[in-house]
Amino acid sequence: MDRPFVALALFGAAALVVARLTRRARRPLPPGPKPRWIVGNLFDMPSDSPWMRFAEWSELYGEITYVEVFGQPIVILNSLSACKELLEKRGATSSGRPIGIMHELMNMHKVRAGLTSMQDDPFWRYERRLTHAAFGPQSVQEYYPIQEAQSVRFLQKLLEPDVNCKKELRYAIGQTLFEVAYGLSPEQYFDEFMEMSDTLLRSFLEATIPGRFLVETIPILRYFPSWLPGAGFKRYAEGVSKVSDRHSTIYFEMVKRAWVSLHFRIAAALMVTSLSIGTRDGSTLICVYSTNMSAQGITLVPWIAGIDTTDQTVAKFMIAMQTHPDAQRKAQEELDRVVGTERLPTIADRDNLPYLHALIKEVLRWHPGVATGIPHRLTQDEVYKGSYLCPQSFIPRFSQRCRNIARQANDGTLLTRPDEFIPERFLDTDPGFESLPDPSEIVFGFGRRICPGRHVADGTVFLMISRLLATYWISSPQDNNGQCTDVHIDWSGVDAVRYVPMVCLQHEAHDRASYPNPMAPRFTPRSPGTIDLIKVADTML
Numbered sequence: 085m086d087r088p089f090v091a092l093a094l095f096g097a098a099a100l101v102v103a104r105l106t107r108r109a110r111r112p113l114p115p116g117p118k119p120r121w122i123v124g125n126l127f128d129m130p131s132d133s134p135w136m137r138f139a140e141w142s143e144l145y146g147e148i149t150y151v152e153v154f155g156q157p158i159v160i161l162n163s164l165s166a167c168k169e170l171l172e173k174r175g176a177t178s179s180g181r182p183i184g185i186m187h188e189l190m191n192m193h194k195v196r197a198g199l200t201s202m203q204d205d206p207f208w209r210y211e212r213r214l215t216h217a218a219f220g221p222q223s224v225q226e227y228y229p230i231q232e233a234q235s236v237r238f239l240q241k242l243l244e245p246d247v248n249c250k251k252e253l254r255y256a257i258g259q260t261l262f263e264v265a266y267g268l269s270p271e272q273y274f275d276e277f278m279e280m281s282d283t284l285l286r287s288f289l290e291a292t293i294p295g296r297f298l299v300e301t302i303p304i305l306r307y308f309p310s311w312l313p314g315a316g317f318k319r320y321a322e323g324v325s326k327v328s329d330r331h332s333t334i335y336f337e338m339v340k341r342a343w344v345s346l347h348f349r350i351a352a353a354l355m356v357t358s359l360s361i362g363t364r365d366g367s368t369l370i371c372v373y374s375t376n377m378s379a380q381g382i383t384l385v386p387w388i389a390g391i392d393t394t395d396q397t398v399a400k401f402m403i404a405m406q407t408h409p410d411a412q413r414k415a416q417e418e419l420d421r422v423v424g425t426e427r428l429p430t431i432a433d434r435d436n437l438p439y440l441h442a443l444i445k446e447v448l449r450w451h452p453g454v455a456t457g458i459p460h461r462l463t464q465d466e467v468y469k470g471s472y473l474c475p476q477s478f479i480p481r482f483s484q485r486c487r488n489i490a491r492q493a494n495d496g497t498l499l500t501r502p503d504e505f506i507p508e509r510f511l512d513t514d515p516g517f518e519s520l521p522d523p524s525e526i527v528f529g530f531g532r533r534i535c536p537g538r539h540v541a542d543g544t545v546f547l548m549i550s551r552l553l554a555t556y557w558i559s560s561p562q563d564n565n566g567q568c569t570d571v572h573i574d575w576s577g578v579d580a581v582r583y584v585p586m587v588c589l590q591h592e593a594h595d596r597a598s599y600p601n602p603m604a605p606r607f608t609p610r611s612p613g614t615i616d617l618i619k620v621a622d623t624m625l
């Protein structure tokens with residue numbers, strides 16, 4: 085970093101420290117690790133797997149942990165009750181998002197990161213309404229055929245030798261969401277679009293990490309030219325911005341083609357018609373799209389926000405099946421009994437499969453993928469009662485709220501043996517069932533910002549999991565001597581799952597996502613009959 089940057093940084097940080105001290109003097113803050121001068125808790129903040137440090141803090145500080153980075157207040161909500169109170173009941177003041185300067189510099193407003201980065205304003209509320217219309221419990225029934233077809237394609241891929249399971253799973257989920265949003269098979273754009281979306285998602289998440297980019301704390305730095313030494317963040321943002329531009333261009337081409345060829349499926353159609361786009365000759369569309377970012381933002385929602393989250397849920401299921409063969413066997417027995425072996429399960433079977441239902445709940449609960457949620461931003465001062473360490477906690481205006489989802493799903497005060505994978509806990513015959521929180525009420529968020537794609541995810545996850553179980557036995561890979569390898573699970577996030585010996589070497593971890601790598605499980609067709617079932621399934625749809 086060069087001198088003007090250092091001078092500005094120190095000046096800005098000093099001003100923030102003064103502001104912080106004044107604020108502290110006014111009211112008591114929630115408990116948390118002691119901040120250092122100027123930098124605050126910068127060096128306490130974990131650089132990866134933040135949920136692990138947050139979990140340690142929750143043991144020390146209780147329901148809420150308070151930290152600061154360069155004067156920027158961050159409140160970490162550790163308990164379910166704190167979330168319900170602050171995000172649900174007081175949702176009117178806690179549904180903003182941190183204002184991301186890096187997001188702006190990276191041109192994220194072009195791709196909109198699918199609603200996620202918008203503030204709680206009339207535009208966001210309008211888009212939420214449209215999204216809800218397209219992804220609500222009734223509308224999602226339109227997508228079941230897409231989800232069924234993609235799950236069959238995935239099963240068929242697994243029959244091929246040396247299949248790359250991780251890649252194929254991601255493709256299957258990606259294509260499902262692509263078709264749901266655009267009504268198109270992705271065709272020639274798919275690979276490029278997928279790669280760009282990954283870059284955008286990673287950059288988006290990285291920019292939400294407190295303290296990662298100084299410009300978020302000292303906004304004036306954004307006006308510094310990118311060639312200056314120390315302005316690496318601007319060069320980085322420019323690179324991402326080019327990806328955003330290309331992403332928008334391709335996206336627009338796809339929408340135009342879909343619109344002209346009348347191939348919009350319900351999601352896109354619902355959204356776009358609600359935006360009163362007049363004709364189908366393409367020209368009106370161009371004009372409306374170039375000025376109306378809403379349509380673009382909304383139809384990108386499933387892609388940006390849905391792919392990783394759904395993908396990692398199914399990946400986690402695969403890991404659970406390798407490590408818990410008894411649970412796998414029980415679910416398969418139930419499927420054979422209820423659905424039989426002559427057809428694949430469908431959504432209509434769901435209510436008759438209580439064990440599978442419980443197993444999917446446990447998959448959602450067991451080390452949730454969006455482990456620290458997406459930060460919220462308060463829009464006015466609040467006082468929260470209830471923390472036993474600090475009964476009158478003052479939560480400063482504009483503080484960020486990270487939800488410690490991982491801690492909430494594994495809260496030992498609410499369920500027994502939280503680290504273990506036990507689907508039976510979600511059977512209504514289990515003695516502790518009544519008092520158990522429903523994982524889908526934790527992992528999809530609360531209040532106004534609750535995940536609008538949860539019903540889409542629900543269908544994809546059910547179909548993928550039930551059909552995999554109906555057709556394959558999932559086990560860990562074999563070593564050179566044909567022996568199954570031991571599976572060692574490390575949830576740190578950098579190598580979320582390791583086989584011993586290490587068979588999986590490639591793993592991408594996002595700082596906000598605890599992502600288990602499905603790597604290379606073995607998929608053995610359960611019988612010669614299931615191979616036939618998989619092969620003909622496509623034509624049966």
Ligand code: HEM
Binds near residue numbers: 528532
């Ligand atoms: C198992 C899969 C999924 C999980 C665990 C999940 C989880 C979450 C979580 C925790 C949030 C943040 C809520 C908050 O800010 O409090 C979120 C937001 C969001 N999710 Fe999902 N999600 C999943 C799938 C999907 C899918 C398939 C879609 C789209 C079809 C989607 C669209 C969104 C959008 C647009 C937001 C931002 C909402 C806003 O800021 O207003 N998600 N999701």
